[in-house]
Amino acid sequence: MEAVLYFNKSVQDAAWSSTPPLPSRNLDTHLPKHIFDKIIKKRRIRKRWQTTRDPVAKKPLNHANRQLKHILEKDRNDAFHNYLTGLDTTASSDYSLWKVTRRLKRPINVSLPK
Secondary structure, three states: OHHHHHHHHHHHHHHHHHOOOOOOOOOOOOOOHHHHHHHHHHHOOOOHHHHHHOHHHHHHHHHHHHHHHHHHHHHHHHHHHHHOOOOOOHHHHHOOOHHHHHHHHOOOOOOOOO
């Protein structure tokens, strides 16, 4: 019995020592707190609808989905606008405006499935 326990412990120790630890997930995103609050609210409404499947609960879920979609779209547009206004054509910014322009003007290569 002790030999089996020793063998199991040896195998587990070897597995733990040879397995690299998982990198921690960075949950910090660029979204502000009011958007996170909207996401949490939408998830609560969705949970209520999924447990009951009540058509009356579906209307607030649709409203929360639409509202969150518009808020996220506005945040994304604002972030892109701030990024574009920060671009510059000088050497001190490493010609960031021209690099972005070149990247946008390149054709998009799509690899089709075979």
